[in-house]
Amino acid sequence: MKPLNAFFFFLLVIALAACSKENDDLSGVQDIPGLGGDTWVEGSLDKWLHDSLTVPYNIEVKYKWDQFEFDVTKTLVPPKEEVVIPAMQAIMKVWIDNYIKYAGELFFKKYSPKFFILSGSASWNDNGTITLGTAEGGRKVVMYLLNEFRTKGMDGYQPRDTANVKQIFHVIEHEFGHILHQNIMYPTEFKKISVGLYTANWNNIYDADAHQDGFVTAYAMSSENEDFVEMISTMLIEGKEGFDRIVNSVQDKTSDNGTTQAQAVAALRQKEAMVVNYYKSAYDVDFYALQKATRDSINALFY
Known part of the structure; x- marks a missing residue:
């Protein structure tokens, strides 16, 4: 058996050498998105987010898909680009503008989360519930179900269906409430009411x-x-x-x-x-x- 093993080893060395020669030129290899090296040209959407949220409030919105921003065990889909601006405009009107009006700009800039991660779908849990939003350290908010967002003037808008829109705002107000009470x-006495x-x-x-x-x-x-x-x-x-x-x-x-x-x-x-x-x-x-x-x-x- 020893000569046979030596023969197979010889063939393996030849095969590896051939593969090495064939793959010396890696210029055509595609980068895997999310693992580094992937770039894109910023467009009008990126400019709007930068001018409307990053410049005035130091809030960055990440809508380009990066699985590692989420639980890698969950099956999710990225947000549709056409819903990003309408959703963020609505968030500005409902959440940002009103807090600035009644609490002040300094308050909002001090306590507001600085990083929003967007997912198009909900995150389903093993117990049958869905996660619609999470907050990490008071700085990062992950928002799900963006693809269900519909308001006046958007395609497929139904005047009687406000649940999906209210859900988005509910998540933001909920997570912002956590930030406030953590500060x-x-x-x-609140804890004693429903003990x-x-x-x-x-x-x-x-x-x-x-x-x-x-x-x-x-x-x-x-x-x-x-x-x-x-x-x-x-x-x-x-x-x-x-x-x-x-x-x-x-x-x-x-x-x-x-x-x-x-x-x-x-x-x-x-x-x-x-x-x-x-x-x-x-x-x-x-x-x-x-x-x-x-x-x-x-x-x-x-x-």
């Missing part, structure tokens, strides 16, 4: 059932911090009338957790008051004025 913590009702199984609960326990959304039941920022984002996006509708939707019955209608309503109103007082005491911001302006800006996208 100045909300009162510890014993938080659960890791929030994804098995309908929003309507969460309302019966004094939570504004089912996701608010996942933890005290999520409860606080879900209050912020829901109150801003739905407006005062929308939030009042949620409170008034609590039915005259006792929840599975033993929460009565009166207790659920009282919990929602306590949380509302704490959010409003927090904005005033921590950042000197009139929350109700910010809330009205935010909701008005959303309405303007549809009518």
